[in-house]
Amino acid sequence: MAAVAILIDQATKAAALSALSETDRIRLVGDLLGLQLAFNPGAILSLGSGVTWLLTLLGVGAVVLILIATTRARTAITAVALGLILGGAVGNLIDRLFAPPAFGRGHVVDFLAYGDLFIGNLADVALGAGVILLLIDTFRRRRTASQSVDDARSEAQSTIEVEK
Numbered sequence: 001m002a003a004v005a006i007l008i009d010q011a012t013k014a015a016a017l018s019a020l021s022e023t024d025r026i027r028l029v030g031d032l033l034g035l036q037l038a039f040n041p042g043a044i045l046s047l048g049s050g051v052t053w054l055l056t057l058l059g060v061g062a063v064v065l066i067l068i069a070t071t072r073a074r075t076a077i078t079a080v081a082l083g084l085i086l087g088g089a090v091g092n093l094i095d096r097l098f099a100p101p102a103f104g105r106g107h108v109v110d111f112l113a114y115g116d117l118f119i120g121n122l123a124d125v126a127l128g129a130g131v132i133l134l135l136i137d138t139f140r141r142r143r144t145a146s147q148s149v150d151d152a153r154s155e156a157q158s159t160i161e162v163e164k
Contacts, residue, residue, distance in 0.1 A: 001080050005087020005126040010094065012122050016111035031115055038119040039099075039107035052096065052105040059093040077137040084130030091123030 020026070020037035027034045042049030066086045073079040092108050099106030110119040 001083025002087035002090065005084055005123070006091050006094070009087065009091030009121060009123040009126065012111070013091075013095070013109040016109060016121075020111055025113055033115075034113040035111055036113040036119060038110040038113075040110050040119075041105075041107045044118075052107070056093070056096040056104045056106075059089060059096055063089050063093060075137060075141070077133060081130045081134035081137060084126045084133065086130075088123040088125070088127030088130065091121070091126070 016035070016037055020035055022037045022039075025034045025036040040046055040049075041052045043055055048055050063086065066082060066089060070079065070082045070086065073082055095108040096106045097104060099109065101107070108121065108123075110121045110124075112121060112125070113119045
């Protein structure tokens with residue numbers, strides 16, 4: 001899953017670099033969604049744009065932690081979610097490492113314009129989808145575990161009443 005996310009992210013960024021403009025927006029869904037080239041030196045909403053090198057180091061650390069987490073995935077859904085998160089993180093880390101202006105301080109290529117809110121890329125979509133999927137899976141597993149405990153308590157209570 002991570003490899004697919006990385007390949008799609010990098011291919012769409014290459015296409016955006018060759019076909020889009022920083023000044024002109026191609027409307028896809030009215031003013032809600034469009035295509036426009038942007039280069040983001042920071043993180044979400046350009047936060048930390050003055051410390052791109054630090055974002056690169058944090059990205060490397062995050063990738064290592066996600067790789068470790070993937071080895072401990074207990075369900076297929078968790079593995080898919082972590083794969084999406086890993087793919088998104090690596091996709092943007094590739095830009096930070098190799099895109100201009102310099103190694104480790106590269107600006108992330110963005111091209112999905114969400115109204116006037118922000119411009120992102122498919123690595124961001126993979127990250128967001130992975131986080132949402134991971135939260136859903138975690139909530140579902142906790143709910144199932146809680147239900148199992150409740151069922152066990154009911155069964156134990158029934159057994160105690162029958163023995164009396």
